Amino acid sequence: MAPGSKTKKGVEEGVPVDTLTDDILTDIISRVPYKSTCCCKCVSTRWRDLFSHPDHRKKLPQPLAGFFYQSYNRDRFPKTARYFTNASGEGEPLVDPSLSFLPKYSSIDILDCCNGLLLCRCWKPTDPKTLDYVVCNPATEKWVVVPATDWSSKVDVVRLGFEPAISSHFHVFEFIDEEVWGIDEYDQSDLDGRIAAVATYSSKARVWTHQIQTVEENHFAIPTHSKGVFFNCVMHLAAFDDMVVTFDIEGNLLYIIGTPRSWPYYNDYHVNDVFVSQGQLHCTSSSGSKSDRSSLSVWVLEDYSLGKWTLKHTVSHLQLFGTDYSAGLHYNVISFHPEHNMIFIVCGQENTLMSYELDCRKRHFLRQLGWDCQLEYLGIEKKTPFIPYVPLFTESSADGP
Incomplete structure (x- = not known):
């Protein structure tokens, strides 16, 4: 019998699920696979509203769709190409990596992704080069355009902060080093790349503000590839010398937190990237020799004020990669799953994407991304930014006024 139809006695018969409260219905939906939740939004207006309500978003699945990344090949034109690979390693890309819906620019760089929004640096075909920041979904x-600052064309580290469960507005962070800020070479500190100022943009206020970072109090440098983690309205970034620096949405430094050190310290350019999973900050570290890091450890931050990390998991490289991959292996941990005890790694000469489930200690080799997706600069191997993407189907300030 169709919903809302009448029985023989003339009594209107409702749908049983309509008697459930929003909290109970949300809890039920949160337990089904993500693909099914997409269909749930089409059931009725009430079900659609459940997905957009801030009180329920946190409970619903947040699937990791896949990763944006770039490759470089000098024998190809254009030499740099952008890709998207699904987290499953299978099928056609779920997202068009060209972002063809954006306005036409000379080139587009994806700088960061936060809870479904991308931060892009879009270069205009002008001389000297000028740019826009574009935040898109x-x-x-x-998409919306964010005006550039006087330093935007020279800043290496720019990150995006967005928490749809708290606000529909986003924040852009520019971390400006001493040279870009204009400090005379003779007046610069002894720390190469020290951050001199933090510029922040609010999509609500639509203005940039700046916070000066004094040498005496704030002595840190942030690598170009350092991942930005934004949650609880705080931006977290891994910095050199085994630390995490945190900032509020106005660019004020909150905490400097030490991280567990990889041993021995095999690479001057190495940092312990930070990730958020299940509402907690995580990082990884490796131990062993330079040619054979023997194990990988996963840590979770238990106490901000004390900088206390707790060891969550350790796995040997032999168990993690197998005999074919473990000897002299090069690898990067590129992401944690937002809702599960799972990490994603790119390893080996062919840059194989793999996942590892901590609870059951199972590894899955997903696909080979190709030898040309790891970058080198002046003989120093640097990480390719693999940018994890989680779809956002609700409205944000990136959807325009």
């Missing part, structure tokens, strides 16, 4: 193909 690939799921809705909507």
Whole structure:
């Protein structure tokens, strides 16, 4: 019998699920696979509203769709190409990596992704080169332009902060080093790349503000590839010398937190990237020799004020990669799953994407991304930014006024 139809006695018969409260219904939906939740949004207006309500978003699945990344090949034109690979390692890309819905620019660099929004640096075909920042939502193909600052064309580290469960507005962070800030060479500190100022942009206020970082109090440098983690309205970034620096949405430094050190310290350019999973900050470290890091450890931050990390998991490289991969292996941990005890790694000469489930200690080799997706600069191997993407189907300030 169709919903809302009448029985023989003339009594209107409702749908049993309509008697459930929103909290109970949300809890039920949160337990089904993500693909099924997409269909749930089409059931009724009430079900659609459940997905957009801030109180329920936290409970619903947040699937990791895949990763944006770039490759470089000098024998190819263009030499640099952008890709998207699904987290499953299978099928056609779920997202068009060209972002063809954006306005036409000379070139586009994806700098960061936060809870479904991408931060892009879009270069204009002008001389000298000028740019826009663009914050976009690939799921809705909507975007807004963020005006550049006087330093934007020279800043290496720019990150995005966005928490849809708290606000529909986003924040952009520019971390400006001493040279870019304009400090005379003779007045610069002895720390190469020290951050001199933090510029922040609010999509609500639509203005940039700046916070000066004094040498006496704040002595840190942030690698170009350091991942940005934004949660609880705080930006977290891994910095050199085994630390995490945290900032509020106005660019004020909150905490400097030490991280567990990889041993021995085999690479001057190495940092312990930070990730958020299940509402907690995580990092990884490796131990062993330079040619054979014998194990990988996973840590979780238990106490901000004390900088206390707790060891969550350790796995040997032999168990993690197998005999074919473990000897002299090069690898990078590129992401944690946002809701599960799972990490994603790129390893080996062919840059194989793999996942590892901590609870059951199972590894899955997903696909080979190709030898040309790891970058080198002046003989120093640097990480390719693999940018994890989680779709966002609700509205944000990136959808325009």
